[in-house]
Amino acid sequence: NPGVLGSSPASGSSAGTAKVLSSLATFTCVCGMMGNGLVVWLLSCRGQRTPFCTYVLHLAVADFLFLLCTAVTLYLETPMLAYEVMERVRSFTYTASLSLLTAISSQRCLSVLFPIWYKCHQPQYLSAVVCALLWALSLLMSVVAALFCSEFWLGVESQCLTVDSVFSFLVMGIFTPVMVLSSVTLFVRVRRSSRQWGRRPTRLYVVVLASIVVFLLCALPLGISWFFLYWLDLPQEQKTLFRYVACLSSALSSSANPVIYFVVGSQGRRGLWEPLGAVLHRALREEPEGEGRETPSTGTNDLGA
Template sequence: MEVDYIPYDDDYIPDNETENTNTTVGVLNFNNSQSSLTHVLVVFNILITVVGLGGNSLVIWICGWKMKRTVINTWYVSLAISDFLFCAFLPLEVFYMITSHWPFGLLLCKITSSVLFLNMHSSVFLLVLISTDRCIMILFPIWSHNHRTVRKAFGVVVLMWLLSALLTLPSVIFKQTTVHGSVIQCYSDYMDHSRHKAVALTRFICGFLIPFLMIVCCCSVLGVKLRSLTVKSTKPYKVMVALIFSFFICCVPYHTFVLLELDLKNHRLHVLQAGLKVGATLAAANSFISPFLYVFVGNDFKQTLKRTLTSRIEEAMIEDFRTGLNHSRSKSMDIIQNGC
């Protein structure tokens, strides 16, 4: 039985690994270190959930309703929706990390894992769209001006979501629940190692390696082209580069340990378990980094946010003033009527 580590399935311990344990003290030390690591990761995941839900909601609100509908905003809103869905289901994973018990049923076991993988694939595909879009704008400005529309961007986003869902399908198929006494576990039952290897390699090649090479090519072309052009503002490109860099830093450790897991005989299981937990948490962290990049790097987003918050505060103050004025008038009328 092969184990998939999103969700955090740290329940799979081969018999030979237990037999090779030298002393009881070593086991206790390992359990203590694993427990400490779990506590730290739980705190980080709770932080990711809270900040991710709030931050991505803000991005969806500002880019989706307060800013002008543009192609680049379409990419950013789609990315924020993907991150928001991920953060919405992350508390179930946090509960599973703490208790090693899955009481939510088979359907949520499949859905939760699928949402997590859907976010990972859709994020990298959206970054491909963003970098490709910027590259086309620089290389073919006239064609881009004539054919680059929000409607076409929306259609491309739909295709991207369909491709992401296709790569996520194995998680829906192979996720199962099993009962061990009073404990229910959510795990991936691939039946054999070759099937597990095929799924892992497909996810890595199609969901990370090829998209990332496309992103690097686009960024290289942009870098060369921008040196020879006079661009009024580099803010959009800074946001794009920051998003790509953060995604790379967050997701490379997870994919590295997934590939190492395929060769389980030549690596210590406990090290892989710890590495996969940390890698999965880093991958999750990418979901709440994006809003900060929009705020601190994206000048248009920052200005729109300030205007929106200022107008809201002004509206609230005017409403309070009107309420107070009406209250004072009613008080005065009461005094006049009582006095009469």
């Protein structure tokens, strides 16, 4: 049950701290929306996409919507129906982002553990189907939570506690452990292969691990505040400050992915004036760079093959 950021106004220094955190979170959200919007535009301009480009496109959409809802809820008064709707949409996009990252790490792990199956037997539209199912699951979870926990519906506290317990088990007991396990497996396997065969890890490997590490460090506090903090008997002032910190950290997490893509895909000074589409394509390549050769720039913003 998403908490109410402004349910009890803080006083003195706490109010000043909350205002600073709110301003920083708003600035981060605006920058993050610009970055994720750029990623969506670059990937949408390309006709045929790799499976991981499909995942990244959906992840960028989820992060963009999450940042938009976060920025809006920071300035809405409560209780209001509009605030409740935005909080539910924010919860929906947060769950979608978490599940998409889990799918990305799991599929990348499978591509390293079973490369022959991945290249020859993977269904063509697997990534698109998985993304659709994860969006549907996230929407279902949010609708159920809205029905049982909303102040504007006939929500019962005991039913809301049950719903929160089930969802916290899905998020903290399934999605997060699977993401961590697949990431650790991927890291160990790639490091071992690099030492044994002297091969450099692909840029996509770095992108996946960096995105997951940032999410675990920055975005999990928001999930903790949603699923656990609401039921703890803490002073309202402490809850409010923690929620602002969680908003800022989660905004940083959703804003960091475009930065990761372009930093990992860049070539330093050599690629300073390189088209952003080429940089993004290089970061999301599944194949190792052949004999140190890079994909040449085309002078356009198209991702290219």
